[in-house]
Amino acid sequence: MAKQKRSDDWGFPRWRSYGDKGRAAAKLRLCDREGCNEIGDRPAPKSPHSRDRWYFCETHAAEYNKNWNYFAGLSPEEAARRAAEEELGNSGFRQSAQWKWAGPGDGSRSRDEMRALDALELSSDADFKAVKAAHRRLVKETHPDANPGDEAAAKRFKQVQAAYDVLRKAEERKNGKAA
16 A cells, blocks of 8 residues: 655645635726726616616715705605604614613714713713813913924814814704704
């Protein structure tokens, strides 16, 4: 009986190929927007009631859909009825925020708002007066004119400004004002 030869595919380096040799590269479709090299995996209709589709990346799909009106052609009563039906079907998701499944806190603030409060060195239950006071204090401390040449202060100033903008827009939404 002939002696069996030990295989060469043990240990490292592996001398034999990994998997199927005939496997081709995956084909990806690029975004249909001129000059974009991102993956186009979000279909959008080329025209109403058409089976033809554009395929956009996430950024260009959002741009394509930003002016789309779900309630176009409906009377105000029909639009209100449809909005109420949609809200009724989605109410379970909103209620889950109470149990912290949807984000931090008690469900009254988003994750971005919580991060903004941390950036302004405030607790999660701070009201908008406290936000304004903290914003003014931190702007005075970190403003580039007060700290010329200090890159860290300039970076912190931008962070404080962005945090205040997030909280201001949230307050406007809460009070029903246009943001």
